[in-house]
Structures are given as C-alpha cells and as structure tokens.
Amino acid sequence: MQSHYDAQLKDTVRYLGKTLGQTIKAQLGNDWLEKIEKVRLDGRASFNGDTDCSKNLKETFKTMSDSELLVVARAFAQFLNLGNIAEQEYNAGLDVDASIDSLFSHLDKAELSALEVEKAVAKLDIDLVLTAHPTEVFRRTLIHKHKELAYCLKSIHQEQLSDSERGRLETRIADLISQAWHTEEIRSVRPTPVDEARWGFSVIENSLWDAVPDFLRDLDERLQKDYNVKLPIDAAPIHFSSWMGGDRDGNPFVTAKVTEEVLLLARRRAAKLLTIDLDRLQVELSMNDCNDELKAAVGEVYEPYRALLRPLVKRCADTRDGIYDFFNDRPYDSNEWIASNDELLEPLLMCYRSLCESGLEVTANGMLLDTIRRVKCFGVHLLRLDVRQDSQRHADVLSEVTRYLGLGDYAHWSEADKQAFLLRELSSKRPLFPRCWEPSADVQEVLDTCKVIASHSKHGFGIYTISMASEASDVMAVQLLLQEMGVDWPMPVAPLFETLDDLNNSPIVMRKLLSIDWYRGYIQGKQFVMIGYSDSAKDAGAIAAGWAQYESQEALVALAEEFDIKLTLFHGRGGTIGRGGLPAHAAIHSQPPGSLDGGFRVTEQGETIRYKFGMPLLAKRSLGIYTSAIIEAMLFPPPAPKDEWRELMKAMAAKGRDFYRGVVRQDPEFVPYFRVATPEQELGKLPLGSRPAKRKPTGGIESLRAIPWIFAWAQTRLVLPAWLGSMKAIEAVRQEGNHEKLQEMRENWPFFQSRLSMLDMVFQKADPRISAEYDDRLVPDELKHFGEGLRAELKEAIKLQLDINGQADIMEADPQGKESMNIRAQYLEPLHFLQIELLTRLRQLDEDEHDATLDKAMMVAISGIAIGMRNTG
DSSP, rough: HHHHHHHHHHHHHHHHHHHHHHHHHHOOOOOHHHHHHHHHHHHHHHHOOHHHHHHHHHHHHHOHHHHHHHHHHHHHHHHHHHHHHHHHHHHHSSSSTTHHHHHHHHHHHHTOOOOOOOOOOOTTOEEEEEEEOTOOOHHHHHHHHHHHHHHHHHHOSOOOOOOHHHHHHHHHHHHHHHHHHHHHOOOSOOOHHHHHHHHHHHHHHIHHHHHHHHHHHHHHHHHHHOOOOOTTTTTOSSSEOTTTTTTTTOTTTTHHHHHHHHHHHHHHHHHHHHHHHHHHHHOOOOOOOOOOHHHHHHOOSSSSSHHHHHHHHHHHHHHHHHHHHHHOOOOGGGGGGGOOTTTHHHHHHHHHHHHHHOOHHHHHIIIHHHHHHHHHHHHGSSSEEEEEEEEHHHHHHHHHHHHHHHHHOOSSHHHHHHHHHHHHHHSSSSSSHHHHHHOEEEEEHHHHHHHHHHSSSGGGEEEEETOOSSHHHHHHHHHHHHHHOOSOOOOEEEEEEEEEHHHHHHHHHHHHHHTOOHHHHHTTTTEEEEEHHHHHHHHHHHHHHHHHHHHHHHHHHHHHHTOOEEEEEEEEOOSSSGOOOHHHHHHTSOOOOOTEEEEEEEEEEEHHHHHHSSSSHHHHHHHHHHHHHHHHHHOOOOOOOOOHHHHHHHHHHHHHHHHHHHTTTTTTTTHHHHHHHSSHHHTTTTTSSOOOOOTTTOHHHHHOOOOHHHHHHHTTTOOOOGTTTHHHHHHHIIIIIHHHHHHHHHHHHHHHHHHHHHHHHHHHHOOOOHHHHHHHHHHHHHHHHHHHHHHHHHHHHHHHHHHTTSSTTTTOOOOOHHHHHHHHHHHHHHHHHHHHHHHHTTTSSOTOOOOHHHHHHHHHHHHHHHHHHTTOO
C-alpha cells in the first residue's frame, strides 16, 4: 500500500507542475515555458552534482533582467507550493488512525487493566496554543486556494470517478493554479494582529471544528471496543488557546484595544458556528418523546426538543449580530449575548439525557454529542486568549507610581524589598494608584490591558505569561497590577524562563514564590511555568539549551511534588529544530518523567498550524499523535537518566555552550560574516508577521529575535544555530573514553535519542555546497575563511553523527522523509542561485536607492526558499 501512495505522490507532483507550466505558457508564451523548464532541469542536475549545470544556472541568472528574475522566482516558489500541497494531501490520505492503532497495540501488549487506561484517559489535558508566525510566508488568500486545491486532489484520487467528474476536477485544479499564479504572493503591507487572529479563527472554522469531535468519537469507539471504557460525553481532553492578539512582548501593535477587539471577534466567530450547529440540531430533533426533566423545563408542548433549542439558536444569533453591530456603531444589547458555556451545555445535556431515557440513544450520540463536545472544547469564546508581556514593562509601572508617591524607585530596590512591598499592597484594602496620577503612555497601556482582562469573562482567557522573568517579584508584580485594575479572579500567571541562566535559576525562583503563603493561596494548587526553547538555543546553542530545559523541568516537577501543587509545563516550541521543534511523539517522549502529570501545553506556530491542522484529516492525525504519545508517556514513562548519563550530558552541554558562544559571541568576525553571508538585512524588509524582527529597532544581533535569526541561516542552508557546537561537544566527551556510555544513552534514553534525531533532520536540510555559493559571491575575501571553517565543522559533525548512529547515510531510518526533502531540494536549487544573484544586485545599489522589481523578486525568493524548507523560523 505504501508504494502505491509513494507513486501517487510523485505522479501528483508531476501533474501539478505540468498544469502550472500550462498556466505560465498561457500568460507568457512557449518561450518562457521552455526557459523555466531548462532552469528546472539544470537545477535537478546541479543538485545531483553536475557542476556544469550549476554554472549554467549562474550564467543564466546573470544575463536575465530584474523582471525576468522575478518571473523565475515566482515559478519556482509556486512549484514548491504545489509540491507541499500534494504532500499534505498525501499525508491526509494515509491512515488517520495509525497513531491510535499503535497506542492500543502497546496497551494490549502491556496487558493493562481497564481501570489503568481509564485513569490515564481521564488525566488527558492537551492545550494547543495557536500563535502567529512572525515569518509566516503565506497570504491568507493563497491559503484558501491551496485548501481548495487539496480538496480537489483528495477527490480526484478516488477510484470510482466518471470521465466527466474527473474532467470537472481537472478543470477546477487548473483554475485554482491559474488563480494562484495571477495572485500577488507577497503582501504589500504587514498583517495586523487582528488579521493574524482572524487567520487562527479560520483554522478552527475550516478544520478543527469538525476534526475535534470526529477524533473524540473515534477514540471513544476504540476505548469502548478494547477496554469497555467510555469517554464522558462532555469530555474535553483537547482544547485551544491563542497568543494572536494577546502577545504584546516586543510588539507595539498589540494594544489593549486590539486585545479587546480580538476577544469580541472570537466570540462572534464562535456564535456564528454555534448558531449553525444549534439550528441543524433543532431541525433534526423533531421527536415528541422526552423525559420528565425536559417536560418540566419546557412544559406540555409539541416537539419539546425544538422548544428548548430555539431560544438558544436565537441567543447565539443575537450574539453574532450584536457584536457586528457593536463594531459598526449600531445599537446593541449585550445582555442578550451568550456569556458562558453552561448556558449552552445545561440544555444540551438535558436533551442528551432525555433522548437516552426515551430509547433514542442512537440519536443522542449523533450530531448532539458532537455539538456538546464542540461547546466543551471551543465554547462561546472559541478559544482562550493568553496575554504576554515583558517583565520590564510591569516593573516600569511600579517604578513610576512609587516615584510619584515619594517612596523611591521600585527599579532600584533589592528583591527582598520588592517582595515586601508587593505583599503589603496585595493584602491592602486601599488602592495603590492615586486618583490624580497621570501615568505615561507606556504605563497606561499596561494598565489598560489589565482593565480589558477585568472587563471580560475569565473563561475567555488562558494565562498571563511574563517574558524575561528572573525573580519572584516579576510574577507578584503582575498579580498586583491585575488586582488594582479590578480583576477579581485568580488569573494564572506564568513566568517564562527562556535564557540559559533563567532556566538554570527557575527552581530557585519558583521555590521563593511557593514559599509565600499568600502566593500559594492565590494559585489554589495550580501553577503554570513556561519553558522557552527559542531564546535559550539562541543564547547557548541547541545541546546546552536542551539539557537546561530538561534539568529545569525535572527540578520544577520535584518542587511541585514537594509543595503538593499541580504543575503544567508550557512548552514554547517553534516549528524548526533550532527552536525546539521535533516530531510531536519524539518531543513528548523525551520529556522528564512526571512532567506530563499536570497536563501538556505547547505553542503551535503559524506554519506548523497549517501543516498539522490545515485540513480536517490532517488535524485528526495530529490530534491522534498528541493523544497517543501523551497516554503512552503517562502509562510507560521514560526512564530517569542514570547518574553517569547526567554527568556526561552535563559535560556535553558545557562544552557545547562554550563552542557555540566561542563562535557566535566571542569571535569578532562572526557578526560581520553573518551580515554579509545571509539575507538577514533584506529579511527585515519582508512584510510578514505583525511583530518587528528586532526587540529594539536600533539593537544589534543580540536584539534580533530568535525566529528571524533561524530564518536567515536556513535561507543559505547552513542552518547554523541548530547544530553549531553540538556534535563537537559529543565527540569531545567520546574521546575521553565514553564511547560505550554514549551508545547506551543512545539506545536507552529518549532524551538523548531525540537530540540525535533532531541533528539527523538538520543535517539533511543543511547543504554546505549551497552555503559556499553564497560566500563565493557575497562575502569579501578577508572573511571567506570564516565560512569555510563553519562548513568544515558542519561536514565533520555530519561524519560524527553517522558514526555514532552507525548509519551509512543521513536519515537512514526515515527514507520517506528523506525523499520528501530531496524532491523539494531539486526545486530549491535554482532559487538559491537566483537569490544569490538578487543579493549581489541589491547590494550594489546605493544605500538610499531602491528598486521595486528587485525588492519584490528578493521577497519572492526568500518566501520560496522558506516554503521549500518547510519551515521558516
């Protein structure tokens, strides 16, 4: 069966490429089609090592005009787009239940009791946090066309199609490819935070709204069939939160006003979807038989279920329309809006009980059950909005008010004095902020955000995350500001430990917090802590960051047990390896024992949302992977590392950190090389996400965000941050006589296995040959040796990786994944050479000179390479 799908995928890629060729021919003529086909063939041969074809590409691009380069860039970006869509459709066509089948196979072999399985399922708490991607390369209008195209591909692969049906589908496919070709792929302006939030809502509406109840139904059926365990009808093992419209850390465009708008737009989208569901239900539930409970609620009426549901349909419609009126300055009555999930759940559950008691259980477990589960998962708020802000912004508020009150400057106080002040104010019955005080604009914005939280339902919010948290006072400061602005419920406040030092100090900070009686009362036995993957890796390299994250989690789990609290670790992973990205199953199984007991919370970046959840079948597969991995990890936790493994890992982390920092921080040639060898400066012009690429507009490399930092290196295929120092550190420890211990770790410790697996994927994406081409044209002679040194280390790292894993080739264990990357690499080859030509021309312009065609071609090339790499940052 697998070989059938592999052949089908390749056939689909060829078919889509041919159709795109016909589109290009229709617009530009046969000469252009032949020109692009020649570039494609040279690109494939160049990738396979033909140096003459590499020279052909370079010469071809040198002789092309700027506008011709733009056409070629667009063509190959589109080829890669279509290849990704074909692969998405192919993945969606695979057995969506494979992960669940694997889970139940393991459960059966372990001979677990029904009670053990039931307890594990009852503990499931998966919170997927949707985040905007600051380097998201797709326009929303193209995402819609690609979704439609994937649907057509799914349909055309059905075995029983008439000739006329196939013809209509082929016409529609050609139409969609033509639409995409004639659509501007690059935004002319950056999306706003509200635009990003709307994109997230669309993913829920178009995919997850159906995928979640479908997945829960499948899981329930397997549990009942294999273990006679029934999933509760209102179970919500999976739910969704969002940072889109709430993450203001370093993003001046996310204001209190924006957050409020996003909250209301989410409620409006939820009301729209619930109106449709409830209206369908009241149409279907036309029967008269009901129990006494329902009869008492609606009286002696004809069609009692409809009598109960019609008012709910009206209230959801009133909510949908009322929020629309609010945004358009029309009269509205918010008292008519649905305000809580219980307003829907109670009548829906009443209908469910009545149907079951009336012998209509098959009807109860149909559309009604799906609606109940949607309400539990998404509810009237659609998802829960997190708020994130930098710790310094909270400290600035307190500094300003303490100076105004003549108490001194909060910023200059010791940590002990800060904590004492905060505790006094948290326990005080008088307000802290004077009525006549006029705060600065930045301070007022922080206070306005807290006011927005106070003015909306707690059910519409997730948690408040504090970036760059390093002390207990950073957490308490937020709790004081929330209290002062009228938040009368204990909003969870999560410190984000993201640098190497902060991760190492996290147990100390949390012990201080949990030792405060007032604080333990506030959290009511539940604590969130966010673990940062991006900035720690940027700070110290992948291997040091990975070990610091592991040790931090271990210590925090032990601390939670000591203080008898439920700890939820919030993983701030990105899609790329350099930002903690791993296949979900491997990532979960590499966690320390006990780290999933309090639930699993993880960020899903914009691009990975599309690849994992962009279509209902893909979403079902992804939900199955998460669920099966977490149940397995709870029932069969990974082993705690032996002391000797820890010592080796500690030594490798220290060496890896020193090797990494020795290059990135301490070598004076690194920054000049980075600036010229990558398109980092050109990247800043790309109107991608709403957030600026740098935390400080005037800052240097240290202020560059982790995402564009990764993005820039991925463009040149050196993917430096994901591997620099890692294999060098492992080899240094191995040379000290630890070969057998390292092999034991590789075979028996999921954490170490995951490190090596990550590097395997990295090395498949890396290409020293392409990196050398960038250096050849862009790097001055006096810096060329620097790139040569990095590539020499990369080649040595690959060699060491193969030796340690006992492999003849990279990604030997995943031939399908390797083939997927190689197919895209053939189309990437011309884009890299084209981008080098564009960078050369752009850098020959005067500093204040701009060329619109060159700029646009550069943006398309950047986007195309990002698409082909299947991740950006």
